[in-house]
Amino acid sequence: MCGISAIILANLQGLACPELFESLGILQHRGQDAAGIVTCGSKGRLYQCKGNGLVRDIFDESQLRTLIGNMGVGHVRYPTAGSSAHAEAQPFYVNSPYGLVLGHNGNLVNAAELRRFLDLEAHRHINTDSDSELLLNILANNLQATGKFRVNEEDIFNSIGQLFEQCTGGYACAGMVAGFGIVGFRDPNGIRPLVYGRRKTAYGYDYMLASESVVLDSLDFTDITDVLPGEAIIITKHAITKRHLVADKVFSPCVFEYVYFARPDSIIDGISVYKARLEMGEALASQVLRALGDDMDIDVVIPVPDTSRVSALQLSYKLNILFREGFIKNRYIGRTFIMPGQEMRRKSVRRKLNPMALEFANKNVLLVDDSIVRGTTSREIVQMARDSGAKKVYFASCAPPIRFPNVYGIDMPTSRELVGYQRNEVQISQEIGADRVIFQDLDDLVAACRKLRPDITRFDTSVFDGDYVAGQVTTAYLDHLESLRNDKAKGTLQEDEAAPETIGLHNSFKRKN
Template structure:
């Protein structure tokens, strides 16, 4: 299943959530938390709970409200829960690949939810299968579960740390045992993970936007290379790796995170607003109105309008009731899908010189359709601004990107892209301008590999996860 805008956007990676409380309904908290993180994954959702003796998991395909339409998982005296929303970056969109994963092993029971991509997972899995291990899914997260279960370390904390030291790539984890909630972030900090608290209630979440709905307050982010363990004694921190180079994904600020989130001290809304302001300075575009491609381009568009003095208006209407499970086998159906999702307000755009702001151009097909749609509605001219640099290289760290040859900026210049989408002018935010937009976090500690081809962790080869989303389905037996 694919988002109807799949031709033009990268897909969100995943969202993870965990709750520990002896006084609150941890299952409901996790349900609400996943609802707030729904933008990070629409393929499937799951929640696992424990009462200290038993552990149960409920998972399904679809949105959070669809999966738990009839009942939210519940267990008498439950006090720990972990949850997951998924967009597949490794493995097919199948029920078997939904998370959290739950296993019984010699040391007890664990449930694990994972956000990211393990770049050496295929190699580890192949070695484990040769030793007789059996895998039930085609996702890299199961490699983690097997490493933990096989570890000879005495404590669960040591088992997890030992396993993480064998893994390369990007990962944030929430892990539930019968008596502990554990969170961990890889040594580069590719993906976000934060901590919330209210009294004896603790929460782990991919983004801070999910904390308030769960009734807790933001405490801090989990640091790169840190594992936190929450139990009846409170929170304990373990540094399991030396952080040589932080590399938080800069695309979290451009597109993936919700605008009301704060990641590593930086307000996402403020960063996007500044991207728009710098776009106005760089492009020097003039026009009658500024519009956005909703919703991800809206904050940058308002920043552009603020800086330029050109009024921001709503020129494109987004249908928010269309769902995200369209499959378009033909070009005609793909065109219809775009029209179903976006429609111009003719009275606003007709006879206007338009500045249109979007967050990114991946393949360029949907951008071209929107430009044609606006022209048909009577727009006099369309100057397009993009609040990120051209995306010329794939991501191996937890985003579902196409192969490089399908990225339009890998094969075309900016002028060729402009001609392809039929805009009158086109400006991409410079990498320097993007970094300058992120003022409360260190842009030098961010991964910009999709823009500059510098990969903090060695990029995988053709037979590994990053090069093939379905690598575990293609491995030779």
């Protein structure tokens, strides 16, 4: 998963970089592997700073001062195919035609086909293994085919429309055409989120695109609107135009955004993430009642911070069982789910969470988490509860068992590395060391989100049921994905690609040591 943003200021002498920097800090939860900003000056020159690490580690005041211009694109990243190469930090740039910049959240399932096309037919050089670079070059090739010296909105819309036909998968993109304006578009199924808003100033309206509404809220933008599935939006200093380019696909936003990824203070596709998690807790409470029945002996409900806290609170309220904070989180440790490598994840769990023994001692505890993916974190947490004196440890998941890899931009492990793979609930309980595991029912999870937006008839639930809404997911593709995503591959040292690009930008690189 990644976070993207783009901004254009009405003040032609204004600086876009401070607010892009702020936006990436707000979106840090969506990616902690790399970050980058590219801005555009008044004469169309591009200025860039990107690298591996957290936002605070990559940018400092002296670097931000070099990022001049009133518009730009920002990106935070974690790798969806296991690579953490410095050269894959985004946004990406191509100089032909017009000077194009793109930040991408998602994943393409036909990347191999696109790579062959760009190499053999379009003759465009691809420098990384990132499908984001493929997306950018597909767009660039479509624009170049116009043969025009200067681009206009119609050319961009036509080129994005062609891209929708060429690229299969889940993707939301924020881009920029040098000296022209910013661009946003979203895959035809709307799997990955994207919003935009405006802010009135003395010079006119500033506009911003971002992965989540909380970015725009925090930076005082209003009239926040979702980019629709298959829709593109172009914003220049003169006007804002948008066009729905694909109309025959089923709107299927990713349900995992509401379960785990998005901040609770975001609203995605008209659904409050906070309210959706309350509904998940309500439904999960009913599941716990059905599972334990007369054997209900839970003394205390304890959330696994932070994502599950809202659901756990509602669950405890419905069950009329005491809610307590049993784990104190070190907020300076990254999200273990998105850390590359099983060993790093395992070691990070105990550094990240510290149990308070007084809340566990001599109690039957119900731990509530948003989901169970590999089981590594859950196993460590259950053991910490037992080490702190818990008599029984039940484990409730706000999501159903995850049994299939994600192909739309979430770095799920290989099928065999998923704790839910070919295991029932009893076997999963044994695997993580819990007395019992209770999972949310898939229908209840979907209903929790649909209750807030009934007109959405389908969500992407492929990690739970293996139904890949965008299509073209073959056994060969999944086998290839597994070869890239397994922990053995992630632990293999790769060629260092950190040399600064010679692309005619002002480059400022800072590697986290």
